[in-house]
Amino acid sequence: MSQMNLLQAINNALDIAMEKDDKVVCFGEDVGFFGGVFRATSHLQEKYGRARCFNTPLVEQGIIGFANGLASQGHKPVAEIQFGDYIFPAFDQIVNETAKFRYRSGNEFDVGGLTIRTPYGGGIKGGHYHSQSPEAYFAHTPGLKIVVPRNPHQAKGLLLASIRDENPVIFFEPKRLYRASVGDVPEEDYELPIGKADVVREGSDITLLAWGAQMEIISDAAEKADKDGIDCEVIDLRSILPWDIETVVSSVQKTGRLLISHEAPLTNGFGAEIAATVQEEAFLSLESPIMRVCGLDVPYPLAHETEYMPDATKVYEAIKRSIHY
Numbered sequence: 001m002s003q004m005n006l007l008q009a010i011n012n013a014l015d016i017a018m019e020k021d022d023k024v025v026c027f028g029e030d031v032g033f034f035g036g037v038f039r040a041t042s043h044l045q046e047k048y049g050r051a052r053c054f055n056t057p058l059v060e061q062g063i064i065g066f067a068n069g070l071a072s073q074g075h076k077p078v079a080e081i082q083f084g085d086y087i088f089p090a091f092d093q094i095v096n097e098t099a100k101f102r103y104r105s106g107n108e109f110d111v112g113g114l115t116i117r118t119p120y121g122g123g124i125k126g127g128h129y130h131s132q133s134p135e136a137y138f139a140h141t142p143g144l145k146i147v148v149p150r151n152p153h154q155a156k157g158l159l160l161a162s163i164r165d166e167n168p169v170i171f172f173e174p175k176r177l178y179r180a181s182v183g184d185v186p187e188e189d190y191e192l193p194i195g196k197a198d199v200v201r202e203g204s205d206i207t208l209l210a211w212g213a214q215m216e217i218i219s220d221a222a223e224k225a226d227k228d229g230i231d232c233e234v235i236d237l238r239s240i241l242p243w244d245i246e247t248v249v250s251s252v253q254k255t256g257r258l259l260i261s262h263e264a265p266l267t268n269g270f271g272a273e274i275a276a277t278v279q280e281e282a283f284l285s286l287e288s289p290i291m292r293v294c295g296l297d298v299p300y301p302l303a304h305e306t307e308y309m310p311d312a313t314k315v316y317e318a319i320k321r322s323i324h325y
Contacts, residue, residue, distance in 0.1 A: 002184070011044070071113045094116070095141045125305060149238070196247070203234070205232065214310070263295050
């Protein structure tokens with residue numbers, strides 16, 4: 001067991017994947033000797049050479065198009081998009097090519113070995129081009145998997161599982177947490193299941209659900225609620241697509257209440273899909289309306305980032321409204 005921050009855990013996962021399978025290659029803008037803007041790929045080019053860890057031109061559509069080609073021929077590319085906000089030039093390649101490769105060929109060929117890594121989310125004073133959370137755009141596209149880790153231990157296990165999955169995966173990394181703290185991470189190779197939520201804390205009064213960096217926020221809110229005698233169950237969804245309906249619905253059937261929190265704007269955020277599904281599956285168990293504490297329906301602001309972010313106080317106030325409904 002070693003102490004690692006989130007970036008070190010990601011680097012460790014890439015190192016293990018590349019060491020054990022020479023079909024794994026990683027590339028993107030500045031990921032070679034420089035190690036990427038956040039240093040997630042540091043020293044990998046030194047260890048595995050320029051043929052397996054290399055820089056690309058600053059063309060996101062080209063990065064993913066190239067990755068699709070590599071994956072279709074049996075390689076396992078790990079393509080980095082420098083910021084989640086920059087993934088949109090590659091949107092056509094991802095939703096029209098990556099996601100549909102297997103379907104359009106009747107499973108004759110696929111790009112199942114492709115993993116797309118990208119940092120997402122706010123909290124770093126990055127402004128509107130370095131702070132967005134675009135997971136919901138891709139959740140509308142069958143054929144993809146979407147994974148979001150909350151800490152170093154989760155990041156390593158989920159990234160290794162993503163690289164080895166037989167379907168293309170978008171791996172969103174909460175950049176606010178990259179160097180925020182360290183945690184215990186096994187040094188050995190291990191995987192965590194994609195599509196299975198993690199019940200971080202059991203409770204009886206209300207279910208709090210989030211993913212990525214927002215897990216810290218809802219956990220803090222749950223501790224605030226403890227002082228009011230409110231017993232919160234806290235769940236990390238971990239995978240947006242597929243998402244663990246069974247675990248979430250089972251929790252809501254027990255607690256009778258659900259609060260969903262994500263950084264992305266409220267309207268058409270993935271929380272809306274969760275809310276719709278839960279009311280279909282657990283309507284008679286609900287004691288109050290499903291609450292959503294999310295980003296605002298405005299472009300991500302720089303000067304007013306604090307007001308925009310769904311913080312622990314906002315979540316705590318929503319918990320009380322739900323309990324006293």
